[in-house]
Amino acid sequence: MVESKSEFFPRIGEVAEKADALEANGLLERDDEDRPVEEVESLCMNCGEQGVTKLLLTTIPYFKEVIIMSFRCEHCGVSNNEIQSAGSIRPEGTIYTARIHDRQDLNRQLVKSASCSVTIPQFDLTIPPVRGQLTTVEGLLRDIVADLSADQPLRKYQDENVYTKVQSIIDSIKVILDDDDEETTEPKGPKEKSDRFPSFTVQLDDPAGNSFIEFLGSTADPKWNLRTYARTHSQNVELGIAAPDDVDAELDPNAIKKMAEVVDKVANEQPAGEIKDDEILVFPGSCSSCNRPLDTLMKKVNIPYFKDIFIMSTNCDACGYRDNEVKSGSAISEKGKKIILRVEDREDLSRDVLKSETCGLSIPEIDLVLQAGTLGGRFTTLEGILDQVYEELSEKVFAGDSVDSDDRSNFEEFLSNLKAVKNAERPFTLILDDPLANSYLQNLYAPDPDPNMEVVVYDRSWDQNEELGLNDIKVDNYSANP
Template sequence: MELGSVVEAVSADVGTGGAAPLYNIESFESLCMHCGQNGTTNSFITLIPHFKKIWLSAFDCPHCGDKNNEVMFVGDIPPHCCCYTLKISSGNSEMLNRQVVKSEHATIKIPELDFEIQSEARCGSLSTVEGILMRAADDLQALQEERKKVAPETAEAIDQFLVKLRACAAGESSFTFILDDPAGNSFIENPFAPSSDPSLTINFYDRTPEKQALLGYQAREEPHGSVGATAGHRAIAQSNSAEIAEALFRYTAPEEVYAFPVTCGCGSGCETRMFPIDIPYFQEAIVMASTCDACGYRSSELKAGGEVSKKGKSITLSVQNVNDLSRDVIKSDTASVKIPELDFELASCSHTIGGVVTTVEGLITKISESLERIHGFTFGDSLEEHSRSKWLDFEDRLNKILSLETPWTLILDDALACSFIAPATDNLEDDKQLTYEEYERTWEQEEELGLHQMDTTSADAAYES
């Protein structure tokens, strides 16, 4: 079969985002599970732009007309689990057309219907919200005639349920679509990207030992210990880049770096190195860096040390020259990033880049790369023209502010006051381009940060005594 016809055959069933095969296309006969005759399976490995490398296959039976598709992931293992929550309102059919990548480990839930598609029920797929619901309805409908003979009451209950499910798939009812994937390989399209989507919530969370076992990963324990300052410097640099190491060690040089065992997302044992630093005009912070020799994964993270601040802090920098792009930046995982000139805001709960130590230029570059990685289908043929234009316009404006064609403003708003932008002078008050503003946290902010659940009464009493 020619390349174009195979791509068309696979695209018709699963969609490829406009991506071309990276390797040779495989075509082979396989047994149809419905009629028992031989059908044809076409498969190839491709790369969804700004998402990841996947293996696509599509089966077609010319005898009974049965078709199905499957998606498997052949890239790196994501370090975190992911959970997408999409709230779909009735009458909004456009939301049903959002593309969805569901891995073989993902679970789909609709709480309003008390309905769940378990991970064992279907292999990985590339579809839309409507396509997933319609296929689930068709699968339930397929055995209804047999159920009516064996268990008529059950069949009647399923008929009533199918009416509700098809109403959701047709956009006639409001519902919540939850996609939870312990493998971290699933995805729901955000048509408003790079802006946030008010209907879509993305939550990344750590993989528990139970979930690791579910995915077939195994942990390996290693003893705790410590390494010297030179080894710690090298480890921090290797975990991200020399940029973070040089930025941190300008402020402090620890005598030793603590090391403790962790489990990488690939299931192999690796080390996390940790040491405290004290940054002028800021506070004590904890730097953590992890490296995995098995899969090559590297990461670095910065956590605030010391007591919890009583107030939040907003930092505003007027970026006017090339020296401003080189200012050191510490963005905690509780900080939001705003650029008014781009009408852009990265919420503190988005976990797009987490806590990082970088420069002003590095921060903007990391945000751009992370947005392209998280919001897949950016340049595929499935993207509508106005959405493509919006992405290209955002990228163009982003390049303009990095080339300093016009002054722009960077705002870090951190409810825990754990973020920092380095001043250009030794005296913070002499830097007229940099302003700090403290504010009282709202009740909602403290609830989100878990401060209402903290009880430090006994600790305070012990300290005073």
């Protein structure tokens, strides 16, 4: 099976070497069986004549097998290029992030499938899913400039505001590509070009997982990141791997009536003030970003062998603002708790983690220390929280151009170590220190002790109680005069 795959999907380098050898021996045109590229006559949809479609089955290193197609009509000159995945749809969606910091990064190879959307946050630019494409970051930017420039003369007369905004994006991208028309009498050296290069971020979001952006050197590249996520049902429907819901069956009047009766019965039997685990509470409010009305959802969740917590979620449909918080649903603990986990393999990355707002996180092996309050309250996995730490730190270091080169080099080395840790490429120690004992790390051996986890319960110091505001709390006879 491996030999068959290698035969039909050779690496691009092998295809190029074979084509050069055939051309050198004069066999490229004569021996059709040895041609590395298949040619098929195809109908041109522009002029109705016969054109030629070239097919190349190849493998992209560290990615997967793909089919590269190129069509050209010699009669009218129409050409089209496209790429399709030759592998199966991944079980999870993928988000590739590459931070373009210098001109060398423009040469990163990029595979964009038909289900992939491309986002460049610095330009407020999002390219919706269209046809598949095999290009580089520079090629992607040039395509954007060509597409946006095509209708600019018409936009200038129809809507000058839109024309101005689009033109600002085009001008910014041309500065990156160094295509500006400004001529200077003084020569530009390489260092001067690097200094004026504006950093930006390219993000590929593909629910099918068939897109890719190249890393430099290895996956420890600090400017490159891969994150996977579970697809929603609507995304599965769009990809054609799930059937849409039967809406008519769900709207059966009798079923709705019976459901309402059950809800009323449960509501009447529920004691006042008690919140059930499966109950979702809705609190009306206003968005802190745009001040539009919105609802905050809250749900109680019971974590086995720990305690009850409240998960609150806010989502503004008007401006896209989102916020998630996790709060403890129990009384304040009398003692603090420190959890020490020795991570040895990728299985440990799937452990559930509840990090409260008062919890600090540290990894001594890479000198990572997060003070209490960083990232707020989070209920995720160990891999998820390390991904959030990486994205937050990498955004800050690559966002500005004023960072000293030595500091940037040191920080890139730190990010490389952090990436190795979050991919479990080396063992490390995770320490969660929560003075209120509201944080949790899943025990894979529960209810038995976990041999890789140590839980230390300690008495809070006076300074810790003062910082938490506990020294002045009076819970007994608080209504009496002091």
